[in-house]
Amino acid sequence: MKKPFSFLACATLGLVLGMAATTAAADRLGNLDALTDREFRYASEAIGAAMSYKPLAPPEPQGLTGFDIGVSLTSSSPSYKGAAALEKANANLYLDDAMQSYRLDIHKGLPFDVDVGAYFANMPGLGIDVRGLEARYALLSGDFATPTISLRGGYTYAVNSDDLYINTRSLDVSVSKGFAMLTPYAGVGYVWVDSDGRRAANHLQSSPELNKYYAGINMGLGLLNLAFETDITGDTVSWGMKLGLRW
DSSP: OHHHHHHHHHHHHHHHHHHHGGGGGTTTTTTGGGSOHHHHHHHHHHHHHHHSOOOOSOOOOOOTTOEEEEEEEEEEEOOHHHHHHHHHTTOOOBTTTBEEEEEEEEEEEETTTEEEEEEEEEETTTTEEEEEEEEEEEEEOOOSSSOEEEEEEEEEEEESOSSEEEEEEEEEEEEEOOBTTEEEEEEEEEEEEEEEEOGGGTTOEEOOEEEEEEEEEEEEETTEEEEEEEEEETTEEEEEEEEEEEO
């Protein structure tokens, strides 16, 4: 188990250093005031979709003693209009105009098939950090013959930006069914984005509402856990991977 713990320690350190370096990218999104109202909406849709809550875990309840702790990387590719608006606002996009997010994820099981979770993320290309919270309730907890069906509410908000305040609220229903060490899962939901410009861009506001679809697979390797997920929120497509410890 030394190697997984070492990986988690190194990845967590990298995340912390990335968050600390956000101040070095303080000029990211510094040209928001150059956007038209329509361009600001495109940018808000793209950022909101990228930072909206993504579980990167199956919806199965973990129980009172359950934990899921890991680090993840998500790459989100907006539409052409969204990417153009972000670049005009001075965002730094990588890998085919994608926004990268580096996360520390923590989930905890509670009684009565309730789970809660949080994440701390850095999006260096946008010069922001993101905080996320979720609460999940298993409508059907599932067993060897039946799937798990869960209802999740999520909330995320950006910090460390002098030019933009943005938050998202989401609601989704997901289903999963485990097979030995593999647990595929999928979900559908809705995301509400509230976005406001600051300083010279304080005249810009947008509140887009986005459809959300996602699917993923979780692989349990003892305590070690590996998850892959793809998400389509609005016109933004995200791919994520998480490595962690789950019990």
